Amino acid sequence: xxxxxxxxxxxxxxxxxxxxxxxxxxxxxxxxxxxxxxxxxxxxxxxxxxxxxxxxxxxxxxxxxxxxxxxxxxxxxxxxxxxxxxxxxxxxxxxxxxxxxxxxxxxxxxxxxxxxxxxxxxxxxxxxxxxxxxxxxxxxxxxxxxxxxxxxxxxxxxxxxxxxxxxxxxxxxxxxxxxxxxxxxxxxxxxxxxxxxxxxxxxxxxxxxxxxxxxxxxxxxxxxxxxxxxxxxxxxxxxxxxxxxxxxxxxxxxxxxxxxxxxxxxxxxxxxxxxxxxxxxxxxxxxxxxxxxxxxxxxxxxxxxxxxxxxxxxxxx
Amino acid sequence: xxxxxxxxxxxxxxxxxxxxxxxxxxxxxxxxxxxxxxxxxxxxxxxxxxxxxxxxxxxxxxxxxxxxxxxxxxxxxxxxxxxxxxxxxxxxxxxxxxxxxxxxxxxxxxxxxxxxxxxxxxxxxxxxxxxxxxxxxxxxxxxxxxxxxxxxxxxxxxxxxxxxxxxxxxxxxxxxxxxxxxxxxxxxxxxxxxxxxxxxxxxxxxxxxxxxxxxxxxxxxxxxxxxxxxxxxxxxxxxxxxxxxxxxxxxxxxxxxxxxxxxxxxxxxxxxxxxxxxxxxxxxxxxxxxxxxxxxxxxxxxxxxxxxxxxxxxxxxxxxxxxxxxxxxxxxxxxxxxxxxxxxxxxxxxxxxxxx
Numbered sequence: 001x002x003x004x005x006x007x008x009x010x011x012x013x014x015x016x017x018x019x020x021x022x023x024x025x026x027x028x029x030x031x032x033x034x035x036x037x038x039x040x041x042x043x044x045x046x047x048x049x050x051x052x053x054x055x056x057x058x059x060x061x062x063x064x065x066x067x068x069x070x071x072x073x074x075x076x077x078x079x080x081x082x083x084x085x086x087x088x089x090x091x092x093x094x095x096x097x098x099x100x101x102x103x104x105x106x107x108x109x110x111x112x113x114x115x116x117x118x119x120x121x122x123x124x125x126x127x128x129x130x131x132x133x134x135x136x137x138x139x140x141x142x143x144x145x146x147x148x149x150x151x152x153x154x155x156x157x158x159x160x161x162x163x164x165x166x167x168x169x170x171x172x173x174x175x176x177x178x179x180x181x182x183x184x185x186x187x188x189x190x191x192x193x194x195x196x197x198x199x200x201x202x203x204x205x206x207x208x209x210x211x212x213x214x215x216x217x218x219x220x221x222x223x224x225x226x227x228x229x230x231x232x233x234x235x236x237x238x239x240x241x242x243x244x245x246x247x248x249x250x251x252x253x254x255x256x257x258x259x260x261x262x263x264x265x266x267x268x269x270x271x272x273x274x275x276x277x278x279x280x281x282x283x284x285x286x287x288x289x290x291x292x293x294x295x296x297x298x299x300x301x302x303x304x305x306x307x308x309x310x311x312x313x314x315x316x317x
Numbered sequence: 318x319x320x321x322x323x324x325x326x327x328x329x330x331x332x333x334x335x336x337x338x339x340x341x342x343x344x345x346x347x348x349x350x351x352x353x354x355x356x357x358x359x360x361x362x363x364x365x366x367x368x369x370x371x372x373x374x375x376x377x378x379x380x381x382x383x384x385x386x387x388x389x390x391x392x393x394x395x396x397x398x399x400x401x402x403x404x405x406x407x408x409x410x411x412x413x414x415x416x417x418x419x420x421x422x423x424x425x426x427x428x429x430x431x432x433x434x435x436x437x438x439x440x441x442x443x444x445x446x447x448x449x450x451x452x453x454x455x456x457x458x459x460x461x462x463x464x465x466x467x468x469x470x471x472x473x474x475x476x477x478x479x480x481x482x483x484x485x486x487x488x489x490x491x492x493x494x495x496x497x498x499x500x501x502x503x504x505x506x507x508x509x510x511x512x513x514x515x516x517x518x519x520x521x522x523x524x525x526x527x528x529x530x531x532x533x534x535x536x537x538x539x540x541x542x543x544x545x546x547x548x549x550x551x552x553x554x555x556x557x558x559x560x561x562x563x564x565x566x567x568x569x570x571x572x573x574x575x576x577x578x579x580x581x582x583x584x585x586x587x588x589x590x591x592x593x594x595x596x597x598x599x600x601x602x603x604x605x606x607x608x609x610x611x612x613x614x615x616x617x618x619x620x621x622x623x624x625x626x627x628x629x630x631x632x633x634x635x636x637x638x639x640x641x642x643x644x645x646x647x648x649x650x651x652x653x654x655x656x657x658x659x660x661x662x663x664x665x666x667x668x669x670x671x672x673x
């Protein structure tokens with residue numbers, strides 16, 4: 001019986017070159033036409049100058065790249081970095097327990113739990129962000145909750161006779177989430193949490209439970225088992241999760257625009273402005289490529305780490 | 318070998334192909350009178366039935382597409398017209414497009430309804446003699462405010478730009494040019510005086526005020542007002558008028574230093590596939606009754622004198638739509654300052670956004 005064609009291709013692309021070509025060519029053409037060519041055009045733009053209002057002249061100037069070093073660009077880039085770093089850290093810390101719950105759940109429940117995590121992916125990003133606008137406003141649901149907690153606390157205090165001191169303040173002051181970095185960070189965590197849960201879940205799922213059993217049997221505490229056995233073994237998943245949440249956060253535009261109310265601009269907002277009101281496509285291209293280089297460097301670092309991790313696993317087993 | 322149940326014989330195949338072929342040949346006369354016009358406009362900027370009425374009156378179908386800002390319109394058309402016949406840029410973007418040779422000159426002989434226009438609008442600075450454009454609506458930028466939350470009438474830009482009286486309850490617009498221009502008004506300068514000192518002074522003013530500003534709202538200032546998130550919003554008069562319809566507590570004022578006077582024009586971009594159809598549509602929109610219906614829905618000021626005659630005092634004497642003479646005198650029209658100044662404005666704006 002002849003083996004399945006794709007299986008033959010997967011054996012070795014050298015042995016079945018024509019089959020390999022048949023599979024490889026369409027996606028390759030697509031990649032070249034719709035990714036590399038436009039990227040090449042952007043790359044060329046970044047060495048150009050705006051001429052008049054609509055033309056770009058390719059002068060191989062480095063002026064656009066020099067402008068990347070201007071203080072306001074550096075400061076905006078720094079803000080994007082620390083907002084993304086903190087949001088990624090929160091994402092990882094929140095998603096690890098969730099991934100553990102799903103990985104250790106009964107097989108009956110696993111698909112449903114996964115569905116709960118994946119379902120937000122099916123909702124449009126804009127709608128999800130608008131929902132947050134409703135929740136985080138000064139008259140939104142979150143402040144309603146805080147107000148309720150405040151009145152409960154206030155009443156409790158007056159019950160025990162401390163009412164006159166107004167320990168919790170005279171009046172409830174709604175917390176300002178929108179237009180502040182904290183609101184943008186809440187938005188980033190909310191939107192990118194599924195990205196973080198899934199790789200960690202995948203690595204926990206693949207984990208050999210006998211390691212954990214052995215560690216507990218040999219007398220290690222729960223915490224020590226977690227820190228010295230579980231975390232290192234799932235570090236591949238954590239690294240993947242970190243990279244695939246940090247990179248989109250760094251380049252996010254919609255969340256800081258809507259939730260930051262124009263006060264918490266990130267680097268992608270500046271890029272957008274260059275292609276619209278700034279009418280400076282060369283500078284916008286240079287900024288976009290800068291973001292792309294950073295992404296590539298991070299991905300390269302992550303893949304080096306993954307390679308080293310795999311070598312370590314091979315050496316061990 | 319098993320005979321495939323679905324294989325058609327040759328005769329059936331030819332019959333099917335002939336039938337399919339017939340579908341693709343339209344009747345000969347179809348194209349001559351049933352053309353199509355691609356209209357690219359702002360959202361909710363036309364009467365509810367206007368385009369259907371147009372198709373009923375002329376047989377021309379309208380493909381209606383929306384854009385949200387002049388920058389979006391300009392960016393779309395920058396590298397060539399993707400197929401629009403009629404667009405609606407604001408006056409300073411009309412200037413940009415004329416400079417970049419992106420507009421087609423109008424044939425006034427095809428626009429007999431031009432006689433309905435107010436003569437004041439026939440020779441503006443940004444398009445002398447109306448060579449490329451026809452005025453559509455005009456209006457002002459001022460302050461929308463919640464009456465119960467402010468003292469009296471906040472009739473100065475100082476309340477938004479320098480005062481801390483309403484700190485945390487202020488919204489400015491999201492576009493650099495307009496925000497800077499209104500700061501210039503507060504400083505007593507002309508909105509078109511883009512000297513380096515003015516830009517630096519305005520930047521300093523806004524940076525100092527940044528903590529008191531709740532939001533730089535691109536065009537939803539009226540929503541923030543309605544939701545109670547802010548009490549003062551720098552906004553276009555028509556947006557505030559819509560908010561006033563929903564909430565009696567909201568009002569609008571053009572500050573005593575003066576506001577921005579803007580005008581949206583109908584224009585035909587170069588490379589339009591159906592310029593004749595576009596002319597027919599422009600002429601239709603200039604018709605007195607059609608313009609009156611549009612104005613009654615959009616509730617911005619119409620430059621069409623004949624249309625105004627058909628509307629009641631509720632529209633014509635509304636101070637939000639038609640500001641009083643003394644106020645109008647202090648408002649200025651924005652002139653496109655050139656790409657170099659735009660870069661300076663953008664750099665200053667990026668500095669403002671990057672701070673704090």
